[in-house]
Amino acid sequence: MPVSRRTLLAAPLALSLPAAAQPAVAPLTVASFPDLDRAAKAAQAAWDRAHPEAPLRLVSRNYADHHNAMSAVLATGSGQPDVMALDLRFIGKFASGGGLEDLLGAPYDAGPLLGALPRFAVTQGRSPQGALIAMPADIGPGTLLYRLDLLERAGLREADLTGSWPGYIEAGRQLQRATGAALLTDAAELRDILLRVGLADGEGIYFGRGGEVLVGNERFQRAFELGLAVRRAGLDLKAPSWGNEWGAAFRQGRVATQMMGCWLAGHLKNWLAPAQAGLWRSAPLPGGLVASYGGSFYAIPRHAPNKAAAWAFIRQMVFDRATQLQGLRVLDAFPALLAAHDDPVMDEPIAYLGGQRARQLWRDIAHRVPATPVHKHDALATAIVRSAFEDVVSQGRPIPEALAEARALVIRRTRR
Incomplete structure (x- = not known):
């Protein structure tokens, strides 16, 4: 007789091991x-x-x-x-x-x-x-967390942030002019999320289904271009995630948006910016992207x-x-x-998010995230790509040249 999922989940938690295999x-x-x-x-x-x-x-x-x-x-x-x-x-x-x-x-x-x-x-x-x-x-269903008060001071709506990636950057320009706040803490955050745009089930960020290296394709080109546009426009604080300056930017109200897992709302509430209760809201990622x-x-x-x-x-x-x-x-x-x-x-309102019932949004996102496998060389590829991006935004290196070298380096380092 088939066993239902409910029956499986209700089963005793202990393993049925032979007596000789039972641990002390x-x-x-x-x-x-x-x-x-x-x-x-x-x-x-x-x-x-x-x-x-x-x-x-x-x-x-x-x-x-x-x-x-x-x-x-x-x-x-x-x-x-x-x-x-x-x-x-x-x-x-x-x-x-x-x-x-x-x-x-x-x-x-x-x-x-x-x-x-x-x-x-x-x-x-x-x-x-x-x-x-x-x-x-x-x-960690991905979300765009934003300061509603800053958005309103700039005469913007949530849709101005979420409609498209170019629209998100343009909204950042208006936010900065009206409030002095940066759009985001680090342009690298935009690069990282854009590397997830267009991924299909079974396709990794850096490696394809057959293990082929994807670094340098159009997805990487677009991610580097928009990340560079943010840096050139002065819309980021050049503060990498989890550093001291990154945390201070939230406490001091110097940043208007942050793209990350929904769990960041808890960090904002508990230790990053507890005094800003009621000012933050959660929205979908720009351009209809769903990610984890x-x-x-x-x-x-x-x-x-x-x-x-x-x-x-x-x-x-x-x-x-x-x-x-x-x-x-x-x-x-x-x-x-x-x-x-x-x-x-x-369905409960979240006080820190101004009473927004944000978990409904996060649940919907979680049910639509594509299945992206991990690869044993993801960490290596991430480090190489991040270094290439830094060469572009800090040293002025041409994007095609930086990506071509990054691709060659990933291939060389992973096929030894």
């Missing part, structure tokens, strides 16, 4: 990073009640230190946690190393559960060989000492509706679980 009673070690670690902390009481034989032990390091440490323990095979949290940016790198369990294989057999998650997020957690090495815990910004995943290392408990923990964090909604409330992490998207919380 021991704490469940989860290695994570801020703010994702707050989701595990929020779920700890429920986990410990249900699994007294494996109380949760959370090890949290800052973002960079965590991923560096996880790379080291996978390389050495010693000191591995039971569960490893990963940011999307590192999935391609970790997928190529062979140090993570394939959750599609026995004894996990996660395949029947995947229909409960957005297809694009599942695709992001796969290796080039098709193994599912990381399970999505939260997702980041996302968090859980993986099980090959040499994890307590794999049964690790899989039970991942099942709770990803497939338990209450836990997913708890993550939304605690740290504004947008749920990966589709069943959580029907909760009334999605």
Whole structure:
């Protein structure tokens, strides 16, 4: 008799392992990073009640230190946690190393559960060989966050920002003349989002379905051209994301828009610009683009000492509706679980966004994002392309020349 998705999600969280394979009673070690670690902390009481034989032990390091440490323990095979949290940016790198369990294989057999998650997020957690090495815990539907008060002072409407990419830049000129605020913190942000324009299911940003290098095509040309137009017009602050100046720009009201995952609204509320409550709004990305910004995943290392408990923990964090909604409330992490998207919380007004029911927009975006696979050389290609763009906007290098060299370098570095 066919098994329904509801039955699968309601199944016991523990693995059915042979008695000889049952791990010894021991704490469940989860290695994570801020703010994702707050989701595990929020779920700890429920986990410990249900699994007294494996109380949760959370090890949290800052973002960079965590991923560096996880790379080291996978390389050495010693000191591995039971569960490893990963940011999307590192999935391609970790997928190529062979140090993570394939959750599609026995004894996990996660395949029947995947229909409960957005297809694009599942695709992001796969290796080039098709193994599912990381399970999505939260997702980042892309949005344009903007300061309504600044827009109104410039005599502009939301549609002036979102209608088209040239229109977005022209609106930036008007915003700057009327308010003195920059359109965005860094022209590189525009480059990065434009590299996602026109992607089809199964096509990566830098590499095609067959692994061919895409760097230098018309999509890259257009992204570089518009990014350069922003820099030449003086519409950005030359402040890269997550730096001190970037954060100060929000607090000081010197930037009018920011394109990023919807989770940025939570960061604005909680620490970047709490005093600006009610001034920000969320809108679709310009030109009708739908995209994903980041996302968090859980993986099980090959040499994890307590794999049964690790899989039970991942099942709770990803497939338990209450836990997913708890993550939304605690740290504004947008749920990966589709069943959580029907909760009334999605229709609630968000005070920080002036009472806007923005989660409805984010849900719609999440359901339309194309499935873009990660590649083991994405990080390398990203670094090369970013360097080429910097040569263009800072050194005046011609775009065709910079892209041709970037393409050649990606080919050379990835085919050694």
